[in-house]
Amino acid sequence: MTRIEVQKKVLSENERIAKSLRERVRENGIYCPNLISSPGAGKTLLLERTLAMFPPDTGVAVLTGDIQTDNDAKRLAKYGFPVRQITTGGACHLDARMVEKELEGWDLEALDYLFIENVGNLVCPSSYDLGEHDKIVILSVTEGEDKPLKYPGTFSRAGLVILNKIDLLPYVQFDITKAKENVRKVNPSAEILEVSATTGANLDDWYAWLEKKRSGCAQALSTLIVS
C-alpha cells in the first residue's frame, strides 16, 4: 500500500476555468460581480433597477441562474441589454463551466459590466469561484439578522453585503445594527450598504459603488497596457 500526498483543491477544475474567466474579464476591463442571496431577497429587482439606471450605450450584460424557468431573464431583458438565463436543471449553484459556456458569442470587448446572478442559495454558491471580482451578498430585512452567523462561509467571502428592503423595517422585527455587527463578526472587511430596491432608497450608493469598481478595473487595464 502506498500513500500519495496530493494537496490539491477538490474543485481544481472549477478553479482552472474560473482563473481563465477572470483573465478574460480583466483583459477587457470589465467589472464582474457575483450576486448571491437566499431566494426572494431581491437580487432580480435590484438588477432591474440597476439596468434601468444605465444609459443605453453602457456595455452591460447579465447572466442569471435559476434551477428552472427563464422568468428572471424575461424580467431583465426588458431593459435592452443582453441577458442570458442559465437553467441549472437541479443544481443549486452556478459553476465556472456554466458561465464559460454561456459567455460564448458575446463580445466581451464591448462590455463594462458583467453581472452574474447566482441561484438563490446561501450555501453552495460560496464554494464555486466564477472568476468574479466580488461576491456580493444580499440580505433582506424580512430574513433573520443572524443569517451571517448561520452562513459564515458565504458572508465571509463577500466584498459587499447589501441589506435590502429597508422600507419594510418599520413592519418587521429586524435589528439592523445587530445584522451589521453579525456581518462584521464573520467578515470585518466587507462593505455594507442599506437599500430598498422597491422604493429606490440609497440606490445611489450602490451605483456609486459599481462605478468605483468599474473605473478601478478600467484603470488596472490601462496600466496593464502601458506597462
Added chain:
Amino acid sequence: MHEMGIATSVFEAAQKEAQRYPGSKLLKIGLRIGEWSGVDPESLRFCFEALVLGSEPSPAALDIEFRPRQNRCPTCGTVFALKDYQTDCPNCGAAVTEPVSGTELELAYVELEEP
C-alpha cells in the same frame, strides 16, 4: 445541498491521481474539509458512499479531516479557534487577526495498492 457534486469531483480527482500509477487500486481518499467550506462532512460521506457503491473491485474508503476555523494573531503569533465568531486575539487582545484555516476543500492524499 451540493455534496453530490462535490463527492463526484472528489472521486474523479482521486481516480485521476490513481491513473498515474497504472494497474493500481484506489483504497482510500484523504480529504480536508474546513468548517466554513460550505460542505457538510456527513452529507458528503453519505453521497460518496452512494457514489462508490458497487464500484469494482471494492469501493474506496473516505477519510475526512475536519479543520476548524482558526485565526492567527500577527502581533503575538497566537493561533486560536474562533469561538462565537470572536476574532480578537485571546492572548494579547489585538483586534485584527488573519484566518489560517477553515475554508479548505482539499484532496490531501490517496492510498493505492500497487500491482
